[in-house]
Amino acid sequence: MEITKKERDCIVKIKELSGSFPPRLSDLAVGLNIKPPTAIELLERLERKGLIKKEHGMIILTDNGNNEYSKIMLAHRTYETLLSMSGVSTEDACLQAEKIDYLMEPESMRHVLKSLGSPEKCPHGKPIPKE
Structure with a gap:
C-alpha cells in the first residue's frame, strides 16, 4: 500500500x-503541529485505507x-543503522531515514539488514522489527 509522507508521520505519531x-x-494535531481540520482530513484518508479506526473520539491503528x-x-x-555505520551522526541518520522510510520495501530492507550483520537494534537502541 502506498502512503504519503504526511500519512507516514501521522501513523508514527499515533503509535x-x-x-x-x-x-x-487534539493530541494528534498538537503532536504533528497541524491544525485540527488538517488532522481530520489526514485521519479520513488513513481510515479509508483501513489503517486507523476512530472509537469514542480515540484514534486507534488497525x-x-x-x-x-x-x-x-x-x-x-x-537505513538509520546503515547511515550511522557509514559515519553519519545518529541524529542526521534519523532525519535522513525519516524522509524515505515509508517508500522502502521490507524485502529490500531485510537484505540490507543482513548485509549489515543483522543488528537487532538501531543506533538509538530501539529494536529493529523482523517483519
Missing part, C-alpha cells in the same frame, strides 16, 4: 502517542495500520 490511552484528534508502522520502522531503523 508514539498510544501509551496507556489512545490519542485523540492491524493493517500496525503492520504499516512495523514496515516503516523496519526501513527507518535499517
Whole structure:
C-alpha cells in the first residue's frame, strides 16, 4: 500500500502517542503541529485505507495500520543503522531515514539488514522489527 509522507508521520505519531490511552484528534494535531481540520482530513484518508479506526473520539491503528508502522520502522531503523555505520551522526541518520522510510520495501530492507550483520537494534537502541 502506498502512503504519503504526511500519512507516514501521522501513523508514527499515533503509535508514539498510544501509551496507556489512545490519542485523540487534539493530541494528534498538537503532536504533528497541524491544525485540527488538517488532522481530520489526514485521519479520513488513513481510515479509508483501513489503517486507523476512530472509537469514542480515540484514534486507534488497525492491524493493517500496525503492520504499516512495523514496515516503516523496519526501513527507518535499517537505513538509520546503515547511515550511522557509514559515519553519519545518529541524529542526521534519523532525519535522513525519516524522509524515505515509508517508500522502502521490507524485502529490500531485510537484505540490507543482513548485509549489515543483522543488528537487532538501531543506533538509538530501539529494536529493529523482523517483519
